[in-house]
Amino acid sequence: MxxxxxxxxxxxxxxxxxxRLHAINPATxxxxxxxxxxxxxxxxxxxxxxxxxxxxxxxxxxxxxxxxxxxxxxxxxxxxxxxxxxxxxxxxxxxLARLQGERGRTAGQLRLFARVLRDGRWQSATLDSALPRRTPPRPDLRLQKxxxxxxxxxxxxxxxxxxxxxxxxxxxxxxxxxxxxxxxxxxxxxxxxxxxxxxxxxxxxxxxxxxxxxxxxxxxxxxxxxxxxxxxxxxxxxxxxxxxxxxxxxxxxxxxxxxxxxxxxSSINPVFLLPAALRSRGGQIARDLVDSLVLGAGQFCTNPGLVLAQQGDALDAFRAAAVAALQDKAAATMLTPGIHRAYEQGAGQLAEVEGVQRIGLGCAAAGPNQARPALFETTAARFLADHRTQAEVFGPSSLLVVCRDADEMLAVARHLEGQLTATVQADAADHAQAGNLLTVLERKAGRVLFNGYPTGVEVSFAMVHGGPFPATSDxxxxxxxxxxxxxFLRPVCYQNVPAELLPPALQDANPLNLWRLKDGEPVKG
Amino acid sequence: MxxxxxxxxxxxxxxxxxxRLHAINPATxxxxxxxxxxxxxxxxxxxxxxxxxxxxxxxxxxxxxxxxxxxxxxxxxxxxxxxxxxxxxxxxxxxLARLQGERGRTAGQLRLFARVLRDGRWQSATLDSALPRRTPPRPDLRLQKxxxxxxxxxxxxxxxxxxxxxxxxxxxxxxxxxxxxxxxxxxxxxxxxxxxxxxxxxxxxxxxxxxxxxxxxxxxxxxxxxxxxxxxxxxxxxxxxxxxxxxxxxxxxxxxxxxxxxxxxSSINPVFLLPAALRSRGGQIARDLVDSLVLGAGQFCTNPGLVLAQQGDALDAFRAAAVAALQDKAAATMLTPGIHRAYEQGAGQLAEVEGVQRIGLGCAAAGPNQARPALFETTAARFLADHRTQAEVFGPSSLLVVCRDADEMLAVARHLEGQLTATVQADAADHAQAGNLLTVLERKAGRVLFNGYPTGVEVSFAMVHGGPFPATSDxxxxxxxxxxxxxFLRPVCYQNVPAELLPPALQDANPLNLWRLKDGEPVKG
Structure with missing residues (x-):
């Protein structure tokens, strides 16, 4: 074609x-x-x-x-x-491999909505029977979207x-x-x-x-x-x-x-590292987190741009492992020259915020528009005090926020803007603290995940890729x-509409074979 | 108390x-x-x-x-x-009788939501099973609102x-x-x-x-x-x-x-009178419509403020019956002096629009803040040309719009702003025309009703009391x-959340006994 x-x-x-417009190859x-x-x-x-x-x-x-x-x-x-x-x-x-995967995802999304269409629950077909002998009589009411x-x-x-x-x-x-x-x-x-x-x-x-x-x-x-x-x-x-x-x-x-x-x-997708998890598998978390951070040059809405942990020996070991993992990571070509400039600028501004240190870097750029991965660190007190630390830097950059204790970590969670995702790394011994965090995080994010990484958004029935403002506008x-x-739907109620004028989803014979809510109970057929 | x-x-x-504020008895x-x-x-x-x-x-x-x-x-x-x-x-x-009925409705609404809570569908509990052997593995995903x-x-x-x-x-x-x-x-x-x-x-x-x-x-x-x-x-x-x-x-x-x-x-709740219905039962429609118009001094969001019919003998008979029915209707006390003033002003402004005639009146006011019912008439051509004819007059006032033919009636329907309701009076012989109208009206209103009157909003599962802007803002x-x-709900996805931290609606044991969507199919228990 x-x-x-x-x-x-x-x-x-x-x-x-x-x-007149043309595309640009950012790699060249x-x-x-x-x-x-x-x-x-x-x-x-x-x-x-x-x-x-x-x-x-x-x-x-x-x-x-x-x-x-x-x-x-x-x-x-x-x-x-x-x-x-x-x-x-x-x-x-x-x-190329990433794009092949994305093509599969794109086709899969289209086919999922074909399944959704055949299933028909999207129509929310709802039927309330007429009650002609009630005072006053109830009309026949039918709703579809x-x-x-x-x-x-x-x-x-x-x-x-x-x-x-x-x-x-x-x-x-x-x-x-x-x-x-x-x-x-x-x-x-x-x-x-x-x-x-x-x-x-x-x-x-x-x-x-x-x-x-x-x-x-x-x-x-x-x-x-x-x-x-x-x-x-x-x-x-x-x-x-x-x-x-x-x-x-x-x-x-x-x-x-x-x-x-x-x-x-925009979303910075906080990752909370709880103490027992950090002690038992901090090194592995560091390596996996850095992999998630640099995936696709960090150009995901769900990129982990914020990492929170409590101070102590386990954090020191985590930090060392993360810095070591990062320094082997290649710089990668960003999508456009404009996005690359914005990354350089955002990472540069973060480095200049008082109380923020750059603690790790990936490999230097080896071509045009390549982003060098970077890891920054600050304290929870600085994070809470300076809103610039909460701005999204689109690309392979993350900020480690060191909290004194569980209470300060909870305070940081409460202070966050709306997010697409929030992640908790927790072992069984962390569950009491994780439960407290979960109560805060479900108000802050559209998806809360445990012991994983936010990049990777499954296309399924239970997925939510959304969240409170400013992650989304709705x-x-x-x-x-x-x-x-x-x-892209709105509900309409049909009151006493003659049978021959009713839309298929609402006809008595249920020609679309839908699950429908009839007088408050789900029925099919 | x-x-x-x-x-x-x-x-x-x-x-x-x-x-310092106080309420006012509008009747005195x-x-x-x-x-x-x-x-x-x-x-x-x-x-x-x-x-x-x-x-x-x-x-x-x-x-x-x-x-x-x-x-x-x-x-x-x-x-x-x-x-x-x-x-x-x-x-x-x-x-008093109206308020007693409204009290019953109020208690009924509260009890309906108690039922909704116990039923639990509002939580939209959705479970997608983990697929650990897929490439890449699918996590356990659970959604609730x-x-x-x-x-x-x-x-x-x-x-x-x-x-x-x-x-x-x-x-x-x-x-x-x-x-x-x-x-x-x-x-x-x-x-x-x-x-x-x-x-x-x-x-x-x-x-x-x-x-x-x-x-x-x-x-x-x-x-x-x-x-x-x-x-x-x-x-x-x-x-x-x-x-x-x-x-x-x-x-x-x-x-x-x-x-x-x-x-x-705001909503003017158009009522479309189709030819066969107008011929067979125009007198009855006229009387019922006037009853709906003056109910509660016309102070309903669903008050029929606009009536559309095609010119001809049947319309002349309808008009005469409506005018006759109206002239016996008492003026009724409005809710506040301000609402009464606005009614007087709105009805007065409508009467002054070029091409609009006042064709009927109810009884004169017999006390403070009483609204005198009124019926106005204009042509479809004037209605389409002058947006003032489409403004809501809150109270017992309605505008009859005379259309040349079915096409002009459809043009008026397409011209309407968003409405809470749209009503069609149609006999079987009208169904072809009614079907064309329905396609337009379901885009214009939250509820489309046949052979009834828009006042009276059932509290049930299939009701929609809403509609396109400006009927509502959403x-x-x-x-x-x-x-x-x-x-007042939003969805949250829980990914790989440990069993002991899952909210009740999403626990494997389904302690709330909800209908849930599991891997795309509704299941209970």
Whole structure:
């Protein structure tokens, strides 16, 4: 499949005339062909108008139709073969094996939502029987969830496949029955076009209205702002920086009709090392933690950017092991020159905070845009006193915070902002302290994990990739896992609607064979 | 029980020193004793600090404990007997029978949430088994929903019991495990205190932390703003005007940590009269619709403020029947002098819109603050051209919009803002047209009903009392029915958490006997 540099607006390829953009190979600094034409308000308007025109047809397709669409997209992405992986590698600097894994995850997400669609619990079908002899009579009441409307999706730089054009936001929105308009991330324009053309073809092959999917390209914020401000758009999915997410929240809440924004923004993912665990396996924890820290050049939303431990001999041994493990770690190419600059700047600023020492470094950079892993240390007292220590440094950098005792560790936990994850390393002897921490951490994070590392986000039913502000803009939601579909649904009650006009999920015969809540009890069939 | 005029802050009665307030009997204009002392920021701060201190204990109580709290509140409200009804009558002008019914509804809501708590589906317990031999291994993942944190509740003027101090917002927030701080509506201060003291006593009798409930009193917006801006508050429930709701949304979204606001604001609740129904039973529809219009002096969020019909003989007969039915309807006392003034002003402004005629009136006012029912008429073309015709006139006023044909009726439906309800009167011969309308109306409203009237909101599992903006500020939620609890919950994932630290809902033994989703399938036991 050729990469042309066009936008995909419905069934058309449209050459943007506003700006010229190209991707850059961060490992070499080279410009990658072709030149992309960036669009503006007119193209956002056209894509949104098509999405609106497609919406009623698309949301009312049988769930099986949308399941097949998602599977066709998954198949199509796999069929792109090495061309996709090589382009994504050139645009992102991410290793080939990592991108192959991410492709598997992307296809797996699409297929999970196909399963979710066939299962049908997402519809929340609920039936309350009429009680005609009650005073006053109770009407027949039936509830289902329906799609909210066209959705705007902004992909992430760090997952050019799994959180991008056909990533979790797009998969869950299409599953819900929402047409999707994606703003391509300028760091991986070619990857975006390849995947976008797969979706465009799957929509056409499925006989669906062309407006089900569009892919916009543009530089700066104007096309994204026009997209979120468009009256047809009813929700926004975003993965990226805190500043970027908050800017979209601002646009969305300033509309005549405000809309929800699901922005997954920033998190430093604290790891708490409890005393018994530190004594019994501090060396192993140090090595595993450093592996988690440098994975993918530290460019994960769940990167462990904060480590907390209580002072003492076991901590000294842990620190020595971590510093030793870190010094063998290679510098790795970051996604973009801009992200690399931000890492250098963030790590430099942290080093200058009073009371913060840099205690370990990985190997020096051996090429353009490579990040040198770094470990910093401070005291809990300094951490509590200076909010700069809590800022995310996106990349392979972490801050070890030394606490006097369990109470001070708990105080640090209480002081934290909202997080995607919080991790506890604990042996059985630590469980009393761990229980106290858990009560605090479940208020601070969307996922609390024990004796593991936060990188690695399973795509399943029980996953929550979300969390209190500023980890996300909406703590009620997850952007990974089956529940992600709920972001793009709203409930509607049908009162005394004639049988022949009832939607399939709510018909007496239960043609979709759903689990439904009938008069308060789950029943099937 | 005496009414003292104090605020209830935790276990204490606190005399506000900032302002002096009193309720007014709208039927007589008389001032009602006692004088209430209004508080300010200091009292909001104290109530919120107590709520925060109570939160971890309260959210971790067994669901059965909270179920009993809700039942004790319901019992206590009923035990207030006539004193409560008489005070509410004096403060609101609402008829005694209506208030007795509302008391039953209020107790019923509290008991529904006790059932919801015992049923436990609200916890969304979800278990994904570990797959240790997979590459990479899958961890043990378990999801439950937990309380978001302390909640601020602003009661409605028009339901001094069911949407006020112990109304649906409070019941669902307490059920979720959220401490509640209520700002009493200044129109029914005495009713608020009576109910507040019942909750205060139930909290104490249940051995729960005092911060589980507080009741603030204040004039103007300063105490409400302080409450919503307080960092402890994590969500807001509000029922009232569009201006009031949007002001709270603004405060909530300007916080360093923005929080969700569930504001139920304004709706004109369109009623579509389809041709066959209009021909076969237009006279009956006219009489029933006028009954619905004047019920409770038209002071329902679901009042039918807009009626749409196609021109022709059947419409002429309907119009005549409606005008005749209306002219016998008494004027009725409105809730407050302010609401009465706003009604007079709104109906007056509507009458002055070009192309709008007043075609019917009820009986003239026979006492202070009485609203005279009114019916207006315009054409679909005027309605589409002038947005003033779409403004809510809170009270017994409705606008008949005459459409040329089915297409124009559909155009009007598409033009509508978001609504709480949309109603279709349709016979079997109307079903093709009704199906087209339904596709539009399910996007416009939280509840679509056939061959009934929108007033009357059942408290059950399938109810949705919500809808797209501006009907509410959050279209994903309902403020009535079992699903209302979802507003005050957020999901947390527990990864590889040791068995002895798992919350009860997620323990292998399923001690709460919940329906849970295990590896994607619902199971119990």
């Amino acid at each position: 050729n990469i042309t540099g066009d936008m995909l607006i419905g069934a058309s390829a449209v050459r943007g005339q506003q700006t 600094g080279e410009t990658l062909a072709p030149v992309f034409g960036g669009g503006g308000e007119a193209e956002a308007e056209r894509a949104c108008a098509l999405a609106e025109a497609a919406f009623d047809t698309f949301r009312n397709t049988p769930p099986e139709t949308r399941a097949r669409l998602l599977e066709a997209i998954a198949d199509g992405i796999e069929a792109l073969g090495d061309a996709l992986i090589e382009r994504a590698h050139a645009e992102s600097g991410l290793p 329906i799609a909210v409307g066209p959705v705007a999706v902004f992909g992430a730089s760090n997952f050019p496949l799994a959180f991008s054009v056909a990533g979790g936001d797009t998969a869950s929105a299409l599953a819900a029955g929402c047409p999707v308009v994606v703003k391509a991330h300028s760091a991986h324009l070619g990857t975006s076009e390849l995947v976008g053309r797969v979706i465009q073809k799957a929509v056409a092959d499925g006989g669906l209205p062309e407006g089900v999917f569009s892919l916009l390209v543009g530089s700066g914020t104007s096309i994204g702002t026009a997209l979120v401000a468009h009256p047809a758009i009813q929700a926004v999915g975003f993965t990226g920086s805190r500043a970027g997410g908050l800017a979209l929240v601002q646009v969305a809440s300033s509309r005549p009709q405000p809309i929800p924004v699901y922005a997954e923004m 703590t009620r939601a997850t952007s990974v896992g089956a529940s992600a579909i709920e972001r | 005496n009414i003292t005029g104090d605020m209830l802050i935790g276990a204490s009665a606190v005399r506000g020193q900032q302002t 204009g008389e001032t009602l004793a006692p004088v209430f002392g209004g508080g300010g920021e200091a009292e909001a701060e104290r109530a919120c600090a107590l709520a925060e201190a109570a939160f971890d204990t309260f959210r971790n109580t067994p669901p059965e404990t909270r179920a009993r709290l809700l039942e004790a509140i319901a019992d206590g409200i009923e035990a207030l007997g006539d004193a409560l009804i008489e005070r509410a009558h004096a403060e609101s002008g609402l008829p 937990i309380a978001v944190g302390p909640v601020a509740v602003f009661g409605a003027s028009n339901f001094p019991l069911a949407f006020s101090v112990a109304g649906g917002d409070t019941a669902s927030a307490l059920a979720a495990g959220c401490p509640v701080v209520v700002k009493a509506h200044s129109a029914h201060l005495g009713t608020s205190e009576l109910v507040g003291r019942v909750i205060q006593k139930a909290v104490a009798d249940g051995g729960l932390p005092e911060g589980v409930f507080s009741l603030l009193v204040g004039s103007g917006t300063s105490i409400g703003t302080a409450l919503v801006a307080h960092p402890a508050i994590q969500a807001v429930g509000f029922t009232g005007s569009r201006a009031g709701g949007l002001a709270l949304v603004q405060v909530a979204s300007s916080r360093p940590q923005p929080i969700p606001v569930y504001a139920e604001m 279209t994903r939620a309902t403020s009535v029915g079992a699903s209302a609890i979802e507003r």
